[in-house]
Amino acid sequence: MDKMTSRSKVDSIKDPLSLTAGYVDEKPQPRTLTNDYPLKPSASVPSKQRIKASYSDNGIVSDLGVEKRKVYQYKQTNGVMVFSDVQPQGDDYQVLLYECFACRVDSVIDWYKIPLFTSPFAADVALAARQYQLDPALIRAVIHAESAFKMGALSKAGAKGLMQLMPATASDMGVDDPFNAQQNIRGGSRYLAQLLSQFNGDIDLACAAYNAGPTTVMQYRGIPPYPETQAYVKRVKILLKRYQKALAS
Structure with a gap:
């Protein structure tokens, strides 16, 4: 995050x-x-x-x-x-x-074709989507981009779980156990909803803030010029459209 x-x-x-x-x-x-x-x-x-x-x-x-x-x-x-x-x-x-899993900017993964995860954690995603008024497809896109739906994902920076919550963010979002799927999805969705509100519903800026931090996005008045953040935003947008289509069918 x-x-x-x-x-x-x-x-x-x-x-x-x-x-x-x-x-x-x-x-x-x-x-x-x-x-x-x-x-x-x-x-x-x-x-x-x-x-x-x-x-x-x-x-x-x-x-x-x-x-x-x-x-x-x-x-x-x-x-x-x-x-x-x-x-x-x-x-x-x-x-x-x-x-x-797509840890490089020049990843060979084809985000337009990589298999989607439309079923895992269905109840938790649906609950978080209703509670925070989010598109379930967006929650799934972020989870996919963050951890490929691996509950035990842990980055060297300390980000944990499905939506890769840092300890401070997890605490702020009321998450006691970031490796608990329900808590992680709830906390990550709550944080994502806050970022969307902060950036007036702009998904690009909210995703950039989820990756690089809201202060950095405000500093650059847009998506920061970091290759990894720019690649992350594109990745989420591709996955978002694919999940929207898959969940609608």
Whole structure:
């Protein structure tokens, strides 16, 4: 959500999908990766026992049309976990393969053809739409653009759940558990309705504010000149029209 101001979403939303990577002698843990995490080359660290990663590499693009990225994970001597797209020196790293749901501006995903989610969370979306006087298609478009309808989606900026609520925004919207679908949809819809009211019903500006923050939109008096925000607005608008058509049929 608000990645660049009160919502603290510094970059684009990104609808990350998580892929469970296998670890030797450890329980697999779901992980997510979005481009709001700066990938940087790493400095060498003392060598230790190498942990072998296991994953299913089915190609650059999965059957869902989701791009895959190879990421090197390692722990610095100070205990901080690092994720990098550059192979670190030494042998103490893990190779992870993430499915990144449209996390790049130049994503190869065709938003005009990607499958829609017209049924999941039907009651929660309908309730939020009535309560906040929103088009259900808009709620679904935002959820799709944010998380691809993954309840456990978590960005490196800290945005959580279906509508990618930052902790501060979740608190402001009365959401105790952002990974609870009903609470998340209610809170995200409430926030979206507030942005639409603030920007006089302009969906483009409301979506830009949902991504970059209302203060940034007001500062630029329009959609901010951030490629990720501009791509996000276009993405939501494409999905909105498709969901409107699909839900009307």
